[in-house]
Amino acid sequence: MFESIKNNWRILLLVVVVIAATVALFAPQFGPETAPGEDVSEAQQGVTNLQYGLDLAGGTRVRAPLVGYTATEVDFGGDPAPEVAEAVAAGLNDTSETDVSAVPEENAVEVTDSSVTESEFRAAMDASGYAYGDVRSGVTQETRDVAEGIIEDKIDQTGLSGGTVQQVQSLTGEYFILVEVPGEDRSSVIDLLEDRGTVAIDIAYPGDNGTEIQEDVLTQDDFEELGSAAQAERGSGAYVPVTVRNTAPEGEQSPAHSFQQAVADRGFAEAYNSDLDQCDYGANPDDVSNPCLLLTVDGEVVNSFGMDPGLADSMASGSWATDGGFRLTTGEFSEAERISINLRAGALPAELDISGQGTSRSISASQGENYKNYSLFTGILAVFAVAGMVFLRYREPAVALPMIVTALAEVYALLGFAALLSYPIELAVIAGFIAVVGTGVDDLVIIADEVMSEGEVNSRKVFNSRFRRAFWVIGAAAATTIIAMSPLMVLSLGDLSGFAIFTILGVLIGVLITRPAYGDILRRLLTVR
Structure with missing residues (x-):
């Protein structure tokens, strides 16, 4: 018994992972959290604990910058921040001192009054006597963090289930506040965001x-x-x-x-x-x-x-x-x-420029349901396409069936992780799942080809030698994929982050769990001794 477990522990680990994913997907305690007296939105209800993002549940997405200008590399000269802010505000007509902030941690001074132009702010900085490097559009990191927290509080207080707020950066360096609220129409979300709340x-x-x-x-x-x-x-x-x-x-x-x-x-x-x-x-x-x-x-x-x-x-x-x-x-x-x-x-520290540089997108619940159905159809089609090619390639059920089952177990484990982390499933995440199926089957094909390339496998020693060679190849390919996807995961690039996260997670599950388990399955089916 012990010897059998020792020889097949990778298969047992895969079984444990599948069971854990099942618990995460279907156990009620892992379902969406609700506030007292709050109902889970219809978009989030279902047989599983999966939560769907804006693309599949319907709702509104708003991306907008905070209005303001920031002077960088400011030399405070040892003066306290309030004194610096007061001196700059004195050079701006009809601008309250509350709209000017000095941030020593960033060596910056910012103005958040939407009526102030860049030239007026530069003139005020010059008149204040404090040396500075340059003036850029936008606000400081501190202000963005405060605004993000306030909008999160507003969403929580309103009880908008599944709403998320994050900072994203464009490829040209501008920062935006990205707000996604499933199940809500555009007008209600815009009203909430445009209200500075003083x-x-x-x-x-x-x-x-x-x-x-x-x-x-x-x-x-x-x-x-x-x-x-x-x-x-x-x-x-x-x-x-x-x-x-x-x-x-x-x-x-x-x-x-x-x-x-x-x-x-x-x-x-x-x-x-x-x-x-x-x-x-x-x-x-x-x-x-x-x-x-x-x-x-x-x-x-x-x-x-x-x-x-x-x-x-x-x-x-x-x-x-x-x-x-x-x-x-x-x-x-x-x-x-x-x-x-x-x-x-509380009040937002700066106004969101929704009508100017901002963008908004609203998806109806029916449209989201259509996306969900199309995604399911695409996923099933991808599985059948992969299964058909595998059978055409090997014409051997002992090799092809475990390959398909293992690949599906990998996707199932990813769904379990998504349910456990309450990560909203969006089209980009589903694209990551499909990419995982493709790269996963590629790796399994490499394993099968390497193991069977030199004829019959007549001993476990021969099998293990060939499997190790194949595993070095897929390990190097996995490392390349992780390195290539890491910037997309780290940078705030919206939907691309979800695609990168689940692609990397799928690769790690494959290398650490499913590929070794497939190797054990092949060893049991193909070796005699």
């Missing part, structure tokens, strides 16, 4: 010449805790419960105390004595009669509301800031959900 609270109050606005009484950084969007207990409204931060560095006033003071100064307690008192900003924005809280997203007012009398009294008395909790009220649940997403995810 949420703030303003106060509109009666002034001598009509409505006056006190801006940015609260900003995103002032919130300590953020609740989820919830439906109002009464009526059709919705709200987001929040808590304002009531701590601050020594000598500074906390956001909660600042907000409380602003509300008291604008007379909310006097204006809202009962539930009948209303904010009339929506009906008469130019001449309000009572002070109102304005909820703004990206500088646009999305809702206006008054204040509960009890909340207004607690702010007037100065007791509210101790707790700092209240509700951002909206008219629609979808609007409350959008505000919650923007508050949690």
Whole structure:
């Protein structure tokens, strides 16, 4: 028994790999993860745990650069980054200091205001007195990383199942943010990406010449805790419960105390004595009669509301800031959900240029299903074509059948890996599978030809000698394939990465598992002693 296992351990290893792939493909615990209360999208449901990418499930792909300019090789001269950014921003008209960043780690200064031209930025850099190498289009790596994380958070908060975000680089060196969301139409994805998500609270109050606005009484950084969007207990409204931060560095006033003071100064307690008192900003924005809280997203007012009398009294008395909790009220649940997403995810550090250099592509679910069927048909056709050529070549079932079974086991193992890693199957990945079938059968043909080239194999010693010669050939070919495919896998080239990853993975499985197992099978079938 032990001797039999020792002589056939490569075949047993292949069997174990096939069993493991079966578990990964069909065991429920390896299925797509869902958030609490979230259903797996129809595109991801099926008999197996395989997840399908945009090409096969339908959805939207958007590729766009972040808008901005970056000055490289900047000599900071020992000055702190905020001071450098402030000096550059001073040379730009109508540009906020928040749109200029200095990144010491990259020796770079960037501007993310879309209205600033390259010549204006160069002039500002020259006026700042800091020496620099050159100015290029685009933003720094730090900004791209932040933007990637924020978009991932937005997708997660929205519950878009299977959405992915990554940075890709073109052959000419430009960087793009690539977003793929299966099962969603183009308009919803574009709306999510174009929304930079800057949420703030303003106060509109009666002034001598009509409505006056006190801006940015609260900003995103002032919130300590953020609740989820919830439906109002009464009526059709919705709200987001929040808590304002009531701590601050020594000598500074906390956001909660600042907000409380602003509300008291604008007379909310006097204006809202009962539930009948209303904010009339929506009906008469130019001449309000009572002070109102304005909820703004990206500088646009999305809702206006008054204040509960009890909340207004607690702010007037100065007791509210101790707790700092209240509700951002909206008219629609979808609007409350959008505000919650923007508050949690934060604002994008730069605008995505979707309408300019960006590209987008949308695939319907029916079109994706057609691609899936065509891919399955192509795969089956490839298998039958390979099987037919093998039988024509050898006309010996003892050689041809194990060859075909081994090649199919290799693809099956790759599918198991894809299910285990939750890697989305796309057309490029399927092309990798087909390439693996072709190169795999090529290697098996080399093994069979080498073993049978000098006539009958009458001993295991002779078989092992011939097999080793063949294995050196296929090993060298595998190394060449891996080296050739590695740049495609490492560089951010979109779909080509998936093709390269699964081609390399298939080659490794072949060299380490399936080719040796095929050799053991041939040895058992062809040798006498």
